Amino acid sequence: MTTLHDIAEQIAKCEKCPLHYSRKHPVPGEGSSNAKIMFIGEAPGYHEDRQGRPFVGASGRLLEELLNNVGIQRQDVFITNVVKCRPPGNRDPEPEEIAACRPYLEQQIDIIQPKLIVTLGRFSMQRYFPKASISRIHGQPKREGDRIYYPMFHPAAALHQPRWRTALEDDVRKIPELIAELESATADNSVDQDEDDQFEQLSFF
Numbered sequence: 001m002t003t004l005h006d007i008a009e010q011i012a013k014c015e016k017c018p019l020h021y022s023r024k025h026p027v028p029g030e031g032s033s034n035a036k037i038m039f040i041g042e043a044p045g046y047h048e049d050r051q052g053r054p055f056v057g058a059s060g061r062l063l064e065e066l067l068n069n070v071g072i073q074r075q076d077v078f079i080t081n082v083v084k085c086r087p088p089g090n091r092d093p094e095p096e097e098i099a100a101c102r103p104y105l106e107q108q109i110d111i112i113q114p115k116l117i118v119t120l121g122r123f124s125m126q127r128y129f130p131k132a133s134i135s136r137i138h139g140q141p142k143r144e145g146d147r148i149y150y151p152m153f154h155p156a157a158a159l160h161q162p163r164w165r166t167a168l169e170d171d172v173r174k175i176p177e178l179i180a181e182l183e184s185a186t187a188d189n190s191v192d193q194d195e196d197d198q199f200e201q202l203s204f205f
């Protein structure tokens with residue numbers, strides 16, 4: 001069975017798009033393989049490229065601070081990006097680069113099976129909310145089966161625009177409610193399942 005470590009090793013050797021030419025270190029992502037929450041940003045920046053870790057610069061510190069304010073620790077979540085290597089000069093990732101890197105993200109999601117996927121910024125948002133505008137839909141969760149997709153502003157944008165910072169703070173504050181909602185739905189389903197099992201056992205006799 002493929003593990004997160006296997007995927008990180010594949011990424012370290014990956015030459016599927018031109019971003020491998022300029023990277024110092026690939027940044028596969030990090031966090032718990034049992035994380036209920038997965039954050040997906042855009043691409044590694046300067047500090048991430050130097051350290052091979054996601055969200056370690058100023059925007060990472062802001063994200064961590066806001067999560068800590070609502071009782072969520074960084075080590076309990078999984079954090080990654082839509083592309084795993086830094087675009088030169090921090091330019092936007094190209095559609096072909098996002099497409100080339102997509103299988104790694106798909107595999108990470110398959111392994112972790114997060115209950116809540118939080119998109120940070122428009123590049124990861126577009127994956128689940130095509131053609132949407134981040135300023136319109138941020139903070140509006142979309143539920144699909146047992147999973148919630150939740151778009152938020154990228155912390156880097158929030159560092160530059162005070163009103164987006166307020167929006168980001170408000171949106172982060174809703175995360176514990178979303179997790180509680182998912183947990184209560186899971187608990188209801190398991191009660192229903194128990195009742196079904198009991199009914200089946202009773203009807204057996």
Ligand code: SF4
Nearest residue numbers: 014017020084085101
């Ligand atoms: S960005 Fe993704 S697809 Fe491109 S070289 Fe890095 S790991 Fe490979």
